[in-house]
Each structure stands twice: as structure tokens, then as C-alpha cells.
Amino acid sequence: MNISVSRIHFPVTTLGPGKRIGIWFQGCSLRCKGCLSPDTWQVKDSHFTVAQLIDQVQEWLPFADGITISGGEPFEQPDALLTLLREIKQRFKGNILVYSGYEWGVIEDSVAQMSPYIDALISEPFNVEIPQTLMLRGSDNQRLHLLTPLGKSLFKQYQRVVTPEDKKLDLAFDDQGRLFLAGIPERGDMQRLSQLLALQDNTLKQLKK
Known part of the structure; x- marks a missing residue:
């Protein structure tokens, strides 16, 4: 089973409880305005397989508390997503959180087929015009x-507003040396990061002269 993946990373500490393996799918037709990861929008042909992905994350599994799957849009590769979830659950006792930009009514049947592999899922498209005050969510x-008993026990703590300590x-x-953010940035964080990196780049250029 082929799967198109943008990147994987461990540890991720900002997309669910504990130290997590992050898996970002490649390809998204929703293309929400203000998306944190527009580099994951383009659909790309892939000869990378679910088995190869499992091999890559295998060494992290004993040290991970959970896995977060995002994108891109995982539900635009439903067969690959289901296969990946099934293979992970055969090897891993931790929890799985999945992000989707689709409305719940659109993916509800697909999610039912993937039960009980997904412990918690965040749905609905990101909307940059809507306030951002809730944990794990880019817009309110x-x-x-919370889809399983494990999901309810671990993720009920995220049914609240964000505090300064949560930010x-x-x-x-990534493998190509590109810097990326994992987590839910506040509005303006990306611009501030870009400005900081540009300032540091200019400083390094001055020092090399």
C-alpha cells in the first residue's frame, strides 16, 4: 500500500500528551487560508509504502507515548490511513490522535470504519477569521x-481554553534541512519566526564578512 508522506518527526511534545511521533501526510485539496503547512498541499505521486513508514518509526515506538497524524489531509488517502492505523496498533500500545480539516459529517463514516484505531480526532477546517482559544485547535x-476509552481518559484534559503555560x-x-513548526501557533507566530530567522541570517552574513 503506497502512502504519500510529507515528513515524520520524534519527539513532538505539542500535539497531544507526552512525547509523540508526528506523521504528516502529503496532499490536501482544502487549502485553508492561513494554513501552517502549505508545503503539504500539493499532491505528489509516491512509491513509498506503509511498510516502509512503519520501518522508519519502529525504533521510536518503545519511547513514544502517542502518535499524532496530521497533514496535509489524512482522509484524502483513506486506504493508506486505515492500513497505517491498523499496522501501528498491532505494534504500539500508546494513543493515536488524528487531525482532519474535513467537517465531521463528511468523514464520520470513514472514522467509524477505522475504529477502534483512532483514540481522538480533531475535525473541521481551520478558519483564520475565527478566534483561537481552545487547546489543540487552530480555530475554535x-x-x-474522544472516540475510545483511552482517548477519553487522556484527551479530556484538552477540552478547555489555552493558558499562557500551554503556548x-x-x-x-526535516530530511531536507528545512525548519518547520510542530504545534498550534498563535496568530502572528509564523511572521515573528520568519523575522527572527531573517535577522539571524543577516547577522551571520555580517560576521562572515
């Missing part, structure tokens, strides 16, 4: 669904 229209992001590099 997004819904957190954290993971910075990481």
Missing part, C-alpha cells in the same frame, strides 16, 4: 472527538 470551530511549539528540521 474545530471539534475534538509552546516544537521547532525541528
Whole structure:
């Protein structure tokens, strides 16, 4: 089973409880305005398989508390998503959180087929015009669904508003050396990060002269 993946990373500490493996799917037709990851929009042909992905994350599984699957849009590769979830659950006792930009009514039947592999799921499209005050959500229209007993016990703590202590992001590099953010940034965080990186780049150029 082929799967198109943008990147994987461990540990991610800002998209659910504990240290998590992050898996970002490649390809999204929703293309929400203000999306954090527009580099994951383009659909790309892939000869990468679910088995190869499992091999890559296998060494992290003993050290991970959970797995977060995002994108891109995972439900635009439903067969690959189902296969991946099934393979993970055969090897991993931790929890799984999935992000989708689709409305719940659109993916509800698909989610039912994937039960009990998904412990918690966040649905609904990101809307940059809507306030952002809730944990794990980029805009307050997004819904957190607790789908299993494990999901209810672990993710009920996220059914609340964000506090200053919650506002954290993971910075990481992908295989191509590109910096990316993992987490839910506040509005304006990306612009501030870009300005900071540009300032540091200019400083390094001055020092090399």
C-alpha cells in the first residue's frame, strides 16, 4: 500500500500528551487560508509504502507515548490511513490522535470504519477569521472527538481554553534541512519566526564578512 508522506518527526511534545511521533501526510485539496503547512498541499505521486513508514518509526515506538497524524489531509488517502492505523496498533500500545480539516459529517463514516484505531480526532477546517482559544485547535470551530476509552481518559484534559503555560511549539528540521513548526501557533507566530530567522541570517552574513 503506497502512502504519500510529507515528513515524520520524534519527539513532538505539542500535539497531544507526552512525547509523540508526528506523521504528516502529503496532499490536501482544502487549502485553508492561513494554513501552517502549505508545503503539504500539493499532491505528489509516491512509491513509498506503509511498510516502509512503519520501518522508519519502529525504533521510536518503545519511547513514544502517542502518535499524532496530521497533514496535509489524512482522509484524502483513506486506504493508506486505515492500513497505517491498523499496522501501528498491532505494534504500539500508546494513543493515536488524528487531525482532519474535513467537517465531521463528511468523514464520520470513514472514522467509524477505522475504529477502534483512532483514540481522538480533531475535525473541521481551520478558519483564520475565527478566534483561537481552545487547546489543540487552530480555530475554535474545530471539534475534538474522544472516540475510545483511552482517548477519553487522556484527551479530556484538552477540552478547555489555552493558558499562557500551554503556548509552546516544537521547532525541528526535516530530511531536507528545512525548519518547520510542530504545534498550534498563535496568530502572528509564523511572521515573528520568519523575522527572527531573517535577522539571524543577516547577522551571520555580517560576521562572515
